Amino acid sequence: MALFEAKDLHLRFGDRVVLENVSLAFEAGQLSGIMGPNGAGKTTCFNVLTGRYKPDRGQVLWQGEDITGRSPQAIARLGIARSFQLMNLFDEFSVFENIAIALPQTRARSRNMVREAYADAALVDEAHAILKRVGLAERAGDEAKSLPYGARRALEIGVALACRPKLLFLDEPTAGLGSDGRARLAELILKLKGSVTIVIIEHDMEFLFSLADRISVIHWGQVIAKGTPAALKANPWVEASNLGRLN
Amino acid sequence: MAPPRTAPTITWAMIVVWLVFASVPLWIEKVGLYQYLGVEILIFAMYALAYNLVLGHAGLPSFGHGAFVGVGAYAVGLAQFNVAANLWICLAVAVGAAAVAGALVALFISHRRGIYYALMTIAFGQIFWFVAIKAHSLTGGEDGLLKIARLPATFGMTTFDLTSNVALYYFVLVVFAAVSFLLWRIVHSPFGRVVKAIKQNETRARFVGYDVWRFKAAILVLSACLSGLAGALFSMAQTSAFPDVMSLHYSGYVVMMTLVGGGLVSFWGPVIGAAAFFLARDIIGAVTTGWMLWFGMSFVVLVLFKPEGIAGIYQSLAQRRAKTAAPVVAPTSQVR
Numbered sequence: 383m384a385l386f387e388a389k390d391l392h393l394r395f396g397d398r399v400v401l402e403n404v405s406l407a408f409e410a411g412q413l414s415g416i417m418g419p420n421g422a423g424k425t426t427c428f429n430v431l432t433g434r435y436k437p438d439r440g441q442v443l444w445q446g447e448d449i450t451g452r453s454p455q456a457i458a459r460l461g462i463a464r465s466f467q468l469m470n471l472f473d474e475f476s477v478f479e480n481i482a483i484a485l486p487q488t489r490a491r492s493r494n495m496v497r498e499a500y501a502d503a504a505l506v507d508e509a510h511a512i513l514k515r516v517g518l519a520e521r522a523g524d525e526a527k528s529l530p531y532g533a534r535r536a537l538e539i540g541v542a543l544a545c546r547p548k549l550l551f552l553d554e555p556t557a558g559l560g561s562d563g564r565a566r567l568a569e570l571i572l573k574l575k576g577s578v579t580i581v582i583i584e585h586d587m588e589f590l591f592s593l594a595d596r597i598s599v600i601h602w603g604q605v606i607a608k609g610t611p612a613a614l615k616a617n618p619w620v621e622a623s624n625l626g627r628l629n
Numbered sequence: 630m631a632p633p634r635t636a637p638t639i640t641w642a643m644i645v646v647w648l649v650f651a652s653v654p655l656w657i658e659k660v661g662l663y664q665y666l667g668v669e670i671l672i673f674a675m676y677a678l679a680y681n682l683v684l685g686h687a688g689l690p691s692f693g694h695g696a697f698v699g700v701g702a703y704a705v706g707l708a709q710f711n712v713a714a715n716l717w718i719c720l721a722v723a724v725g726a727a728a729v730a731g732a733l734v735a736l737f738i739s740h741r742r743g744i745y746y747a748l749m750t751i752a753f754g755q756i757f758w759f760v761a762i763k764a765h766s767l768t769g770g771e772d773g774l775l776k777i778a779r780l781p782a783t784f785g786m787t788t789f790d791l792t793s794n795v796a797l798y799y800f801v802l803v804v805f806a807a808v809s810f811l812l813w814r815i816v817h818s819p820f821g822r823v824v825k826a827i828k829q830n831e832t833r834a835r836f837v838g839y840d841v842w843r844f845k846a847a848i849l850v851l852s853a854c855l856s857g858l859a860g861a862l863f864s865m866a867q868t869s870a871f872p873d874v875m876s877l878h879y880s881g882y883v884v885m886m887t888l889v890g891g892g893l894v895s896f897w898g899p900v901i902g903a904a905a906f907f908l909a910r911d912i913i914g915a916v917t918t919g920w921m922l923w924f925g926m927s928f929v930v931l932v933l934f935k936p937e938g939i940a941g942i943y944q945s946l947a948q949r950r951a952k953t954a955a956p957v958v959a960p961t962s963q964v965r
């Protein structure tokens with residue numbers, strides 16, 4: 383049984399079909415890639431999988447359990463975290479607090495109105511460990527909105543990691559990054575691989591083919607191909623549609 | 630690991646505010662003002678602090694907060710006439726009634742934000758105001774609910790008579806100190822930080838696992854309770870309750886106080902704003918009956934040029950001074 387499974391998802395916006403017959407399965411411990419041109423429906427697919435939209439038809443299964451149509455917060459609490467293509471941070475918080483607020487310990491205490499937030503040493507240590515992992519240890523005290531672009535992208539992933547996810551969805555984490563930033567991100571993802579199940583949307587073929595165990599190609603809201611990177615490279619459809627160049 | 634900035638349990642600003650207020654009855658008449666003004670300022674300072682929990686801290690624009698003040702104001706009187714002539718019971722009833730009103734409103738508006746939230750609060754504020762005017766047998770309608778006594782405050786064996794304005798002032802000060810301390814704790818608690826996170830980014834808060842609706846509802850109910858408490862004290866001060874505190878007018882005043890004082894950037898901003906409001910009323914009001922025009926104009930100017938309010942002006946001055954003296958520390962999100 384796959385850790386996470388989507389079966390036959392359909393979604394329309396008005397009379398526009400955005401997802402059609404989308405079935406995906408992500409195995410525990412693996413890194414799965416999703417690729418496809420702009421407007422193909424990749425982000426929308428993530429939005430359905432993480433509870434932002436309810437599919438018109440189809441099923442979302444987490445460890446075999448049907449979680450279709452549950453709220454984003456309910457899905458997040460299962461240990462499913464995500465990052466966003468367009469950054470989505472707590473801009474007025476410090477970098478530290480962006481992480482700290484997302485930690486499960488903070489959530490467990492979120493009814494408490496009296497005690498000091500983040501006064502707990504274990505919590506602070508965990509937040510700093512995550513900041514170190516994403517390369518932001520030096521910037522813990524800075525306001526999130528004052529960060530340069532690359533650091534914001536790193537924090538975007540840091541916030542998702544702070545949820546202590548079992549499954550991590552990353553939506554175009556390299557968007558707008560230079561080759562330096564990409565290399566650093568590839569390194570980070572490589573380090574995460576194995577300890578977390580990762581699903582990553584990515585345009586950059588080279589980036590994805592070097593990291594992913596399995597890749598699915600979405601086009602016009604449909605899964606048009608899936609397989610290992612090696613198998614996909616040879617896939618005539620993928621070659622013909624030149625998806626790699628559609629950055 | 631370096632610990633994050635933590636907020637002290639008691640701050641110097643808190644002690645200074647309490648001490649300054651404690652000294653007011655000693656000199657207020659010497660500067661040509663009167664004791665009752667102090668009571669009004671203190672009650673509205675408390676109300677504005679409670680209001681700022683919603684506006685400044687949660688980023689939810691409520692323009693109908695007068696409803697909760699009014700509910701507390703009537704409830705304290707009605708409890709006195711119908712339940713028990715005991716101060717603590719009456720205040721508890723007022724807080725409870727405001728909580729129910731807050732919960733009722735929260736039920737309908739907590740999925741909203743921004744302008745839609747604002748419009749809904751106006752609509753609810755108007756409904757409460759309308760009911761207060763029409764339910765003549767309960768509230769006395771436009772004539773108000775009269776003859777509300779200032780019941781004595783009993784602490785164990787000792788009893789304090791609150792009929793004089795100075796005695797009531799010190800009683801209100803004790804409540805104010807307790808409320809401001811409580812709000813300071815809430816703002817820095819895990820609950821308070823989550824609310825602050827929701828203000829900045831509801832979507833992300835949801836995707837890290839927070840039930841945004843519940844937090845927005847809870848913060849409104851809390852704010853309503855404390856606004857109701859302020860309303861109850863206001864009834865005691867006036868020895869009557871009138872529907873005008875529930876009007877759109879009055880709901881607008883607290884927004885003005887909060888913004889003028891700098892509630893968006895400073896915990897104590899609403900207190901400064903409440904004081905500025907009543908001092909403007911009495912000092913400018915002594916010269917011209919159009920004092921509201923002048924206060925309103927300064928409000929507009931402030932919103933246009935310095936939306937951070939009086940506290941914001943003070944903070945930038947202090948920062949400029951620090952900049953010439955020493956390098957500025959990196960800004961933090963801590964509430965000062």
Ligand SMILES: Nc1ncnc2c1ncn2[C@@H]1O[C@H](COP(=O)(O)OP(=O)(O)O)[C@@H](O)[C@H]1O
Pocket residue numbers: 395400418419420421422423424425426427
């Ligand atoms: N909330 C929405 N309402 C209407 N149309 C949408 C919405 N979100 C996405 N779309 C449309 O769905 C299609 C797929 O978008 P998206 O999933 O963002 O593509 P991708 O992430 O693959 O670039 C696009 O044509 C987009 O315009």
Ligand SMILES: [Mg+2]
Pocket residue numbers: 424425426467
């Ligand atoms: Mg996208």
